[in-house]
Amino acid sequence: MSLRLRLTLWYSAMLAGALLIFGGVVYFSISWNTYNELKEEVRSQSDKLGIVGTTFFNTLDLNLDRQSRIEGKDMYVQLVNYSNGLIRRSTNLIEQDLYIPYPAAAAYPQRGFVETQVVIGSKKYNMITYQRPLVIDDELVGLLQVGAIPYNEEQFLDGLLNSLLIASILAVLIAFSIGMLIARQALRPLEKVIDATRSIERGSDLSVRIPDPPVKDEIGTLVDTLNLMLSRLEKAYNELDEAYKAQRRFVSDASHELRTPLTTIRGNIDLLEKMWSQTKNQAQLVEASNSIIPFHQDHFLLSQEAMTDISAEAKRMSTLVNDLLALARADAGYVMEKEAVDVYALTEAVVRRAQLLPRQASWEVGDLSALEGIFVQGNEDYLQQLLFIFIENGFKYTPEGSVTLKAERKDDFMAWIISDTGLGINPEQVPHIFDRFYRADESRGVTAGTGLGLAIAKWIIDEHQGSVEVTTEEGKGSTFTIWLPIDFN
Structure with missing residues (x-):
C-alpha cells in the first residue's frame, strides 16, 4: 500500500x-428538542383539563372534542374511573375504536410520561402519554391520560438521520478523492527524490543531486539531508578510490624497488656460478694432466666486485623491507611505547653520528x-630515525653547499630546523613529498633512495602530536621545521 493511499485512508477515516460524532450530536440534539416540545404540549393539554369535585364523572364536561387538537396534531384523551370501571374517551379514540393502555388501580400509577403503543389499522404506533392520577380524600379514584402520536416527528427524524448518513458518505467520498489528489501533489517531490535515488543506484555517478523542491517543508529538509549524505558519500568514494589508486601505486613501486636489487643479486650470483664452473672445469683438466692450477687475477677481481654488489643490494633490500615494515605498522595502528626523552642529549647523539654519513655537502650545527x-x-629510537631521515635527505639532495641543524623554542613547543642549500623542490610537488614512494626527481635513479623516508617521518611526527613546515625554492635549497610539544611533567 502506497504512502499516498495510507495518508488518504487515515484522513478519510x-x-x-x-462526521459520525457531529451527526450523532446533531441528531440527538434535534430529537431531544423535538420530543421535549411535544411532551410539553401534551403536559400543557393535561393541565388544561381541570377536574374537581366528587361527582365529576357525572357532571364534568371535559369538552374533549374542542380541546383534543394542538397545532394540527391529534391529541388523545382518556379518563378512567377505577370505582366502576367507566372509561370516557375523546372522539378520535372512539372513532378509531382505540383505548390507551392504562395500569391497574392496584399499581397506583405515577404522575408523568409513559411509553405506550396503539394499533391503528394494521400498524403499531408509539404514543407519548402523560398520565395524572385523580385522588379525592387521599383515595385513588381515577386516571387522566393525554397522549399524542409523534408520527410526523419520527418521519422528520428518520429523514434527518438518512440525510446525515448520505451527506456523511458523500462528504467522505469527496474528501477521499480530493485527498488523493492533494496527497499526490504533496508527495510529488518525494517521487522526484525516489526517481533521483534510483538513477543514482542504477549508475555510478555520485555527483548527481536531487533538485530542491520549491517549498522548504519536511520534504525539502529530507532533500537537503540526502544531498548532504550524497556529498559525503561522493567524498568517501573518491577517498577510497584515491586510496585504491595509491595502494596499486604502492604495490607497483614496491615491486619496482625490490626488483632492482634482486636483479643485481641474481646477476652477480649467475656470474659467480659461471666463474665457479670455469674454475671447476680447469681444475679437472689440470688434475688430469697433473699440472698446477693457474691463478687468474681477473676472476678474483670479478668475484670481489660481485660480492660487494650483493652486499650493497642486500643492505638496500634490508632498508626497504624495514621501511615497509614501519609503514605496515603505521597502517595497522601500531602504538609506540613512549617515555620522557631528553631532547638535547638525543640531538647531540644524532649530531655525532651524522658526521659519519656519506656526503658531499658540509655538515654544520647551529x-x-x-x-x-x-x-x-616520545620514543627515542623513532625520534632519532626522524632526524636522520631529514639529515640524510639533506645530504642526498645537496651535491655541494651545506646542511645545517639548529633548534628553536616557541611557547609549549620545540623545533628542529634542518636546512640545506641543495636542489630544492618545485612548490607544486610539496603537497606530495610525504606520499609513499613519491620522488621529487621523477626520473628514478637521479638520487638514491626508496621514496619512503618522508612518509615514515610524517608518521613519526603524527604519532608524537607534532607538525612539520616546509620552505623550499628550486635551486636554492629547502628548510624543514619539525615542531613537537614539550613534556612539562
Missing part, C-alpha cells in the same frame, strides 16, 4: 469519525641551546 632542559613524551 478521521473525517468519517468526526645553536641548540633552546633544547637544554627540554623533554618530550
Whole structure:
C-alpha cells in the first residue's frame, strides 16, 4: 500500500469519525428538542383539563372534542374511573375504536410520561402519554391520560438521520478523492527524490543531486539531508578510490624497488656460478694432466666486485623491507611505547653520528641551546630515525653547499630546523613529498633512495602530536621545521 493511499485512508477515516460524532450530536440534539416540545404540549393539554369535585364523572364536561387538537396534531384523551370501571374517551379514540393502555388501580400509577403503543389499522404506533392520577380524600379514584402520536416527528427524524448518513458518505467520498489528489501533489517531490535515488543506484555517478523542491517543508529538509549524505558519500568514494589508486601505486613501486636489487643479486650470483664452473672445469683438466692450477687475477677481481654488489643490494633490500615494515605498522595502528626523552642529549647523539654519513655537502650545527632542559613524551629510537631521515635527505639532495641543524623554542613547543642549500623542490610537488614512494626527481635513479623516508617521518611526527613546515625554492635549497610539544611533567 502506497504512502499516498495510507495518508488518504487515515484522513478519510478521521473525517468519517468526526462526521459520525457531529451527526450523532446533531441528531440527538434535534430529537431531544423535538420530543421535549411535544411532551410539553401534551403536559400543557393535561393541565388544561381541570377536574374537581366528587361527582365529576357525572357532571364534568371535559369538552374533549374542542380541546383534543394542538397545532394540527391529534391529541388523545382518556379518563378512567377505577370505582366502576367507566372509561370516557375523546372522539378520535372512539372513532378509531382505540383505548390507551392504562395500569391497574392496584399499581397506583405515577404522575408523568409513559411509553405506550396503539394499533391503528394494521400498524403499531408509539404514543407519548402523560398520565395524572385523580385522588379525592387521599383515595385513588381515577386516571387522566393525554397522549399524542409523534408520527410526523419520527418521519422528520428518520429523514434527518438518512440525510446525515448520505451527506456523511458523500462528504467522505469527496474528501477521499480530493485527498488523493492533494496527497499526490504533496508527495510529488518525494517521487522526484525516489526517481533521483534510483538513477543514482542504477549508475555510478555520485555527483548527481536531487533538485530542491520549491517549498522548504519536511520534504525539502529530507532533500537537503540526502544531498548532504550524497556529498559525503561522493567524498568517501573518491577517498577510497584515491586510496585504491595509491595502494596499486604502492604495490607497483614496491615491486619496482625490490626488483632492482634482486636483479643485481641474481646477476652477480649467475656470474659467480659461471666463474665457479670455469674454475671447476680447469681444475679437472689440470688434475688430469697433473699440472698446477693457474691463478687468474681477473676472476678474483670479478668475484670481489660481485660480492660487494650483493652486499650493497642486500643492505638496500634490508632498508626497504624495514621501511615497509614501519609503514605496515603505521597502517595497522601500531602504538609506540613512549617515555620522557631528553631532547638535547638525543640531538647531540644524532649530531655525532651524522658526521659519519656519506656526503658531499658540509655538515654544520647551529645553536641548540633552546633544547637544554627540554623533554618530550616520545620514543627515542623513532625520534632519532626522524632526524636522520631529514639529515640524510639533506645530504642526498645537496651535491655541494651545506646542511645545517639548529633548534628553536616557541611557547609549549620545540623545533628542529634542518636546512640545506641543495636542489630544492618545485612548490607544486610539496603537497606530495610525504606520499609513499613519491620522488621529487621523477626520473628514478637521479638520487638514491626508496621514496619512503618522508612518509615514515610524517608518521613519526603524527604519532608524537607534532607538525612539520616546509620552505623550499628550486635551486636554492629547502628548510624543514619539525615542531613537537614539550613534556612539562
